[in-house]
Amino acid sequence: MKMPTFTYHRPATVAEALAVLASEDDAKILAGGQSLIPLMAMRIGQPEHLVDIGRLDELDYIERRDDHIAVGALTRHAAAEDSALVQTGAPLLAAALGHVGHRAIRTRGTVCGSLAHADPAAELPAVALATGATFIARSTAGEREIPAADFFQGYLDTALEPNEMLAEVRFPLWPDRAGAAVVELSRRHGDYALVGLAAAIDLDDAGTIGGAALAFFGVGSLAVRIAEAEESLLDKTPGAEAFAAAGRIVTETIDAVGDNHGSAAYRNHIAGVLTTRGLAEAFDSIGDRV
Amino acid sequence: MRESLAGSFVGTSVKRVEDERLLTGAGSYIGDLKVEGMAHAAFLRSPYAHATIERINAAAAQRLPGVIDIITGEEMQAITNPFVPLGMIDGLYTPLFWPLAIDRVRMVGDPIAIVIAESRYIAEDAIQLIEVDYEPLPTVANMAEATRAGAEQIWPRADGNVMFRTEADYGDVDAVFASADRVISETFESHRHSNQPMETRGSLAEVTPDEVIFHSAAQNSHGLRWVLAMATSSEPVLDSVKELAGPGRDKLKAFGAGAKAFITERKDDLGDADNKGFIHQVRHDPTTLKHLGKVFMNVLAQDERRRPRVVADDIGGAFGVKGHPGREDAALLAAALKLNRSIKWIEDRNEHLTVGGMAREETLSVQVAVNDDGELLGLKVDMTMDQGAYPAVPFGAATFAGIMRVMMPGTYRFKAYSMKAAAIASNKAKYVAYRGPWANETWVRERMLDVVARELGLSPTELRLRNMYGVDELPTKMLTGPTLDVRMSAKATLEKAIEVAGIDDFRAAQAKARENGHLLGIGFSTYHEGAPGPPDYADAILPGSGAMMAEPLTTVLEADGTVSVITAQMPHGQSHETTLAQVAADQLGVAMDQVRVIFGDTAKTDFSLLGTGGSRGGPMGGGATLFAARGLRDRILDEAADMLEANRGDLEITDGAIHVAGVPSISKSFAEVAEVVRTRPGSTEPLTGSVEYDGGPGGWVQATHVAFVDIDIETGFVTIPRYVVVEDCGELINPAIVEGQVRGGVAQGVGAVFYEKSAYDDDANFQAGTFMDYLIPTAMEIPDIEIHHLETPSDIEANFRGVGEGGMIGSPAALTNAVEDALAHLGVRITEQHLPPTRILELAGVIAPA
Ligand SMILES: Cc1cc2nc3c(=O)[nH]c(=O)nc-3n(C[C@H](O)[C@H](O)[C@H](O)COP(=O)(O)OP(=O)(O)OC[C@H]3O[C@@H](n4cnc5c(N)ncnc54)[C@H](O)[C@@H]3O)c2cc1C
16 A cells, blocks of 8 residues: 655645646645545555645635635635634534544645545535535636536546636525534444435524525435425424424435445435434524524 | 562552553564565455456566566465465365465455565555456355355365365254254354454565574464475475485484374374374375475475574554464565565555455354253254355364364253354455454354243343353363363353343333333343363364463573563563563562563574464463463572572562571572572573473353443444443453453454444455445444453462453354344344444334345
């Protein structure tokens, strides 16, 4: 388990980094290295060029803008986890971060790295889907915005072109009467989830459910939202009955993929259980914020 | 002056001598070693479970700068001998195989080539450049396929894929079964899982002008040394014959005399069984004779500078897997000898998970004859073991089948018992010893007793109490032969466990928790273990083997007055440096820091077949230390009596000072005695005390485990709110160390039942090659483990019993019994050992089976 040889680039500016991505055929960005380095050690990934963005401090930021919270490419999980801006402006992201590996991993790994890596068992892609985040891809040719629904394309596969950097991700500012919860089951403390759910729910003025987002991870090659279950919640009185009904729909609809750690039937069932639990937790959290 | 320290170390939780070195990073593991000119090795391994090798092209790899050599199967075959079977057991056929695969691969990870390069990085780069053409063959992925008529045969000379068969009857089985009110049957399956020490395997073959030193993380340096000598001394036979007829004549004579003495001494024990095993082997593979002859000649004639001296130092755990010399070790040494260069190989985790060794894949069909009142009468067991493709060296599944056969009835009063066992080959990694390799006798028996109890409407503890030998019935003999002496206290551990478990309170809590979707369960298991076992134990397993179990040990008074304890034990986490020093210090009346434990180097330690394994460290190592140190003490006192002009009988030792009782002011130190001995005209040999300790009366270690589980019926997740162990290992040398051993074993049992599985798919593709796939429980998953010690009093001097394995022997049964108890109201019966959340929900009927 020793890495193959590669050329290491440590650009001093974003422009330089983009230039390497543009000029080299097989170049990969090295952010926190928490996913890329193990893959290289196992020789599953063998990029010829690594572009280490670790010195690009200009990419290390969390900002509150008009209608979103922006997270830069070098922002570590731990920085986002500790950020008051994230807690108030993007509570679903905040709820997810504590589940990402262990704290030690979160001090190195980055929010954008996790999203760009697009592991279907990871928490953050589901958060991005549930919240309708926007991805800012940058290359020497300029910048483009990619909506979350288009960003994730398959197992470890995104809409990013090889010459593009995920420069920033934007999470829409959280509505007032909304709740967030990330619930998951993992075999051991700190493991990737067997199945997880990023749940958001908001209430209309009457106190009934005005909107819901249920994004599941660990169930297939992509994180998925289950529209049928989300819609079933609309205009319902929040509570055990509506949540359990949504859970049943999820179990019937989600069609999870099984593996040695959990069969398909198991994951379908758990997705339903987590729906009930996650919605209850999300609903409870509304009170915390208003 | 302080009070005498003599007699004060054994029985106390002295801090571990090893810890300062290990915890400050000063340990010396294989990975730390560097020697002049050292090259690095990596292995090219098969991605196929079963295939022929059509062609290998290593030309491009060979040209890579930094690559020193690439040795593939054919060349390796020319410079090594096959692993010749050493333990030949009746009914066992052991195929011959070489360090590398030659024209056929038989498992994923089968080594095909060894690449030697200036760095491990380059070696791995080169591996990617080697082209191999494979022709895939049908695979044998499991027992059902192995025994299917028309299944692919993995070893052409075997009987199908059956490598071993044995059968034994004790008592009148048919009559007893016929007399019973009923017979209850069940089949149990345990899954492959593996040892996974923190440190993987690894070795450094150091070639110097004077000798070849094989540094290795090995549980048994002497065993490894001779297996390697046999595998790598592959000169043409004619050369060996010439050597032995000429310059090496004395070697031959010496060997002949030694062999004759060995056989004469043991002629009552050896014999029949060995002959049958030999005949069975040769009938299956007549070339065994040719290879044995060649190996024997070569080893005798071998230039001793090329026979490796094996040195093992700090080892990061093993749990049995490092007691098996590896094919990689032999390939590494052969390459080093060929190139005349030092080479190191460190197994990586993926390799260790894939081919390091796996254990316990067994299916056992059990029948119990029982009366309706709960009286156990008869037991029949039919076991199949999956030993993988290549048998472990020097012993494997068949040996453990023997221990299972003897131990299966436990400490219960069965009147008759029969056991059939078979081991089959599959396209999977080798079956190795793992902490209590026979542990499934306990799992299956204790699991089955719960099944029986439930069918009879008795409580599991009631059934056990009713049928277990009580102390008033001792001594007696197990049906299978070994004596249960008066210290056999299995029943006492059960009684104590019942007392501390609080079953009534538990049942109340269980009923209440069900209302909240939590299913609580309690499970008991009781076992006894031959560590070291009574004097008639080893021979009951394998006739003649008792004679080979002795533990050599030497204590030496060094020139500076310190004492060295030189042991053939090979510590790899058991704390021998502490416990043996405790025993020696007490015998000698000195402080712990005056005693040093020396191990691991075949040039320094006495020959032993076993090293450390089978929980022998405490009983055999401890006992040998006690008697060897006592011998040394006698010699020291003899000398001191002369020096003090005193009566030998009046002397005593206080804090390392030898004086006449009551007159501490006039004394001699150990250093002064050593000085007199060292400077005495004519003799400069230091004083020593040596033994070949046979274990004395030996005895059993026993325990009862009680597991409490809490199952979330929505998720199938199991937590363990409480875990109790009541154990009796005789006199505790160091309670903290005993408890550490027990806890570690229980943790591995928790891993086995709920987390760890060396998974293969139906085509024998390995699926658990990383720690994201092979789940080892972390500290977060392991419960607090509550330990109670019973110490049955005895006037036996070395009353130490082993505790290395018991934690893992007792825990799978207690845990699976607890799970069944939690699910019993749903009509669930647990017949498999591995119970991940998916399986729990399938069993509980929450989800459909996959
Ligand atoms: C033991 C362990 C447990 C873990 N558990 C979890 C878990 O439970 N949940 C979870 O979600 N994750 C887990 N992780 C992974 C962790 O979250 C990683 O931090 C994350 O997946 C990748 O972030 P990184 O910054 O380390 O990216 P890197 O490893 O540096 O890169 C990952 C991939 O993304 C690409 N990339 C990175 N940044 C960019 C960018 N700005 N633009 C374009 N491409 C980019 C890289 O080229 C590479 O292909 C775990 C990791 C470990 C080691």
